[in-house]
Every structure is written in structure tokens, then in C-alpha cells.
Amino acid sequence: MDNLQLVAPEMFLLCAICVVLIGDLFVTENRKPLAYGLSQVALLVTLILTWWISPETGSVTAFGGSFIMDQMSVICKAWILVVSMGVFLYSRDFVNSHKITNGEYYTLALSGVLGMMIMVSSSSMLTLYLGLELLALSLYAMVALKRTDERSAEAAMKYFVLGALASGALLYGISMIYGATGSLHFDEIKSSLAVNGEGSTAAMFGLAFLVVGIAFKFGAAPFHMWVPDVYDGAPTSVALYISAAPKIAAFALAIRFLVDGLETAHNSWQGMLIVLSLLSIVLGNVIALAQVSIKRMLAYSTISHVGFILLGVLSGSSEGYSAAMFYAITYAFTSLGAFGVILAMDRQGVSVNLLTDLRGLFRRSPMYAFVMMLLLVSMTGVPPTVGFYAKLAVLSAAIKADLTWLAVIAVVFSVVGAFYYLRVIKYMFFDEPVEAAPVNAALDVHLGLAVNGAAILFFGLFPGLIMAACAAAFGL
């Protein structure tokens, strides 16, 4: 039982979850912010602990090699925590005004964060699966938390049934790989496959199921059916939660399984990922053109961005992995800001739902319009925003892997996608507002969004700050 201190952040977070859960029962209605404040403090302390115990170089394992702390896990965890703090900040007023039970909301959200942290630093298939289930279970419940809303119940039902199916596929794949290699640990699987080569049919059979499970959790086409329904049906704060940090965790899921475990089978999974990536980029961008609901539009845009993340992973080089990691992290905080603006515009139960609701935002609140413009421009991939550099890194990795045709298709369809982002900017800046009242969000939300928008620009100008860490995580 050495290296117990490696799980200190997780242990602290678990204790904090219990404190939030029980503490919320003892506060009266008019002191509601307690759960929110405790959750933010918990995330902050977890972040500090993660930073504190992170190893200087290399990787350290604990619990008989089922828990790993390496550069990738530290960076992913840190960003998951930072993004989650933003999620809590933006969703606080929404949760209060929509009468979503505070204690349960923050308890479930924090346990989702715990699940993501476990996923990110797992080095055995069993740990990874358990972390994934912890995240998924919290998400199912959060989608259904506004139970009187029929659409949110429907979305939760769809998500739950499809998610259970995907978990089944993933588990089946895990069992096949365990059968073929005799181990649950990624390093042992890797060495066992290196000896057997690709001759092990059972492992390849399991790999197909693994990829299905990963694609579902990512929301990559053709396993994307749940994404628009869940984004649209779930309370906006939950849609924000799902769209942000879990993308980083899904990236870690893919890397742990495909690179840490099955890197020798790269030729086999590259083809599968090419199909997923291509379909995601094409379908996501094309279907998003036809959307009138802003949440559905962002859902399809997520699908196309997932295609780009997979494009980095399938390149099969350290450059590709670090580019994909950069993409996942920057996309998480871009999406965070976009949903943050939508949440800030929400007023006392009247949610922003249609794209046309953003009309004339510039006249109403120039600051929000500028932040939203930066975020949308970054999603399009225009310099000098961070989205440009993310796309550039991923595409150059794909070209180096002799997949120029795929890179060309990706660029063409992101140009197609530019239309629906620019349409929203047109609505915001050149159309007459329906109502004149400015957006009145709390001061800290105001500040948070300003920082978020500035970060898009700042990291776009100095991408090296994140990129260097991502490259170091993959030994570049």
C-alpha cells in the first residue's frame, strides 16, 4: 500500500462530496449558496493537491499498478478541475432560478468530476471502466434532475438506455481483451500484444467493441444520436457540464485504451477511427446548418469537434496525441464560454433556446456579444483565436501521418461549418434586438466570461503555454 498519497486529491474530493451532501441538509433555504461555495472550495483544494503531489517527470503508480500519475493525467485533471469551476460559476444562478435542488445538483456534479479524475489516471481497464460509470451515472441523474420537465425526462431516458448499451459494448470488449492477453493492466496488455503481434483475433474482436464504446462516450458519429437530444432536453446548466469537462475525460479514455493498452494494434484501430472522424466532421457540420435551436446547433458543432480530436488520435504519433489533447482542452473551455453566455442571458426561467434569441445582443450588452463572437470565431478556427492553432496542430499531425485526403475533407467541412457560426455573429451584431434590456448577470459571472473570452485570445496568441505541457505529456 505504498504511494497512497497519489490518490490524495481523489480522497479529498470524495470527502468533500460527503460534506456537501450532508451539509446541505442542515442549511435553511435562505442560506443556499453554502453548497455552491463548498463545491468551489473543494474543487480549488483538489486542484492544489493535484498540483502538489504531481511527479516531476515520468509516471508513478499506486494500488498495484491500477492507478497512475503521469504528466498527461496531471494536465488533464488540472483542466478538468478548472473547467468544472467555470461550469459551477456559470450554472449557479440557473440552478437557483430553476428550482433545481442545490445539494443534489452539486453532489452529482462533483461525483462526476471524481469519476473523470479516476478515468484520467487509471492504468487498468477495471479502474477506467469504474471511473467511466461513476461519471455516466452522475450525468444520467443530472439530465433528469428537472423532473417535471418532460423533455428532460425523455432525454435522460434516451441517454440512460443508449449509455447502458455502450457500457455493455465496452465491457464486452474489455472481457475479450482480458481473455486474449490475461491482464487488466494496460502495460501488461501492451507487452502481451507485442509478443503475440496482431495475430490475436480475440483482442482485435474486443478492440472493435472498445472503439464503439469510446465513440459513444465521445459522441462521435455514427454513435452521436444521444448528443442533440441530451443537449436540447437537459437543463442548460447540465448541457454545459456535459459539453465541457467530459470531453477531456473522453480524450483520456481513448488514449488510455488505444495508446497505453493497444498501441501495437494501431493499424487496426486507425481505420475505425478514420471512419468515425470523417463521419463526425461531415455530419456534425452539415446537420448543424439546419438547426434553429442554439443548443442543438452547439450539439452538432460538438460532434464535428470530436471528429477533429479523433483525427489527432488516429494519426498515431506523439504529435497527434498532444495535438488532440490540446484540442480537447481548448474545446472544453470554448464550449464552457459559449454555454456560459447562453446561461447568463437566461432570466428567471425564460431560457434562451432559439438562435434568433441572440438577435441584437451587441446593442443590449456589447461585452457578451464580443465574448460570444470570440468563442464562435474560435470554434470556426480563425486566427488569432485558440481554435485556429488547435485545428492547425491536429491537421499537421494528420498530414504527417500521410492522411492528407482526410485533412483536406476536414478543412472543407469546417469551412462549411463556418456558415452557421457566422450566422450567429450576424444575428448578434447586425440585427435589431427584440428586447432592449441589457443582460444582467452577477458580477462574478460577468468577470468569469470576460476572463474566458480573453483566454481564447491569449492562448490563441501564445498557444505554446498549453502546447508545451501537452507535448511534454507525450514525451516530445
Place this chain on the structure above:
Amino acid sequence: MDFKLLVFWVFSLVLVGAAVGVITTRNPVQAALFLVLAFVNSAVIWMLMEAEFLAITLVLVYVGAVMVLFLFVVMMLDINLAPLREGFHKYLVVGGGIVAAIVFQMIFLIRVKWTGDDKFPQPVPKPAEYSNTEELGMAMYTDYLFQFEVAAVILLVAIVAAIALTMRRRPLTKYQRPAEQVLVQKEDRLRVVEVNSQDNQDIGSISNAATKASAAAKANAANHSDNGDNNPPIDGATEGVKP
């Protein structure tokens, strides 16, 4: 024939038969009972594989608790199964085709290199004093401690989620409020009505009045439950004091 092999064949055949029974029988209670049969048979097969502890747990937990609960639910709910069966033959063609394709592909893939006893090492039987339970406990609390704890957290989240989604104050449900019940006055519930037994019209109006009174009481109760428990009386008191 080896006795163990005989046991395996008998129980696995019954198991497959029971599994087919679960999905073909039209009666949900019979389906649940078939599932019990399937569980018991697979427990015996696990016993043959020297997984005694798991076999006993399967019988105790699944047959003893889960399936009994399931039977209760099936018997208490009046599920109309007709809509579920609609279009069975319509979907059978497509669904059957897809299943056949998947099975064919799986057989094609696995058949190539992955059959034959020689591919797998023969398991060695454990000695007589080998304790399955002890080994399982040792593994669970040493090698798999972390996973065990994470599984426990998942259960905690499941409890929180289940309670958050079901335990709610619904506006239409009536709740007892003992404090208010004790404080109720005679005037709140009782109304004295002059009754003239001779006149038929009056009787009609009395029954009208009675229904009105009960409707008023219902509305009252609904209002009370609307207020919800979340506002403790102290809040109301302080609000009252405010100028």
C-alpha cells in the same frame, strides 16, 4: 461419461432452455420464474468451475432478493403488453436479418484462428482445502482495493441519484401535518346547515353545499402542500414582523 461432464450438459441445456423461455413466454410472471431457473442453473455451472462463493452469492442475491422483488413488481403492476408486441412481425424481418449478419460475421472472425482446446491451457483443479471465499476476499481488499472503493462510491451516487429523482414534494400529493391537525378549530371543518326535511329542493341544495365544503377543504389542503416543507415557520414569522 465423466460425471462432471454429465452435470455440465444437463444444467447447461436446462439453462439455455430457460433463457429461451424467458424471452418467448407471454406471461411476465412465467418469464421471471424462467429467469430464476436460469440463475440457479448457471450457479451450478459456476460451482463446477470451482467458483463456489460466486455461485452461492448468485443464488442468495439474485434468486433470493432481486428476483423476488422483481416478481413483486411484475405482479403488482398491471402492464399492458399489447402495445409492446405491436409490429413484431414487421420488425422481425429486419431485426432477424441484422442478427443473422452479426452472428455470421462473429463466427467468420472467430473461426479463423481462435478455436480448439490447444489454444487454452488446461486449468488445474485446486486442492481440497483451498478457500475460494478467502482468496476472493484477499484479492478484493488488497489488489483491487481501489476499484472496490470506487465501486462503493458508484453505489453512493446511485443512492443519491435515486433519492434526488424520486423523493420530491409533489404539488398534487397530500401530506399529513400533525402540528396543523392538532391546532384545527371546530369552525374550520364543521358547518351547521339548517335542514328542512319536508322540502326536496332543500335536500338538493344541502348536498350541493356539502360538496362545496369538501372542495374547499381539498383546495385548502392543496394550498398547504404547495407551500412545501422548505419554508420553516420561522421564516413566515420574521416576514410578518417586517414593517
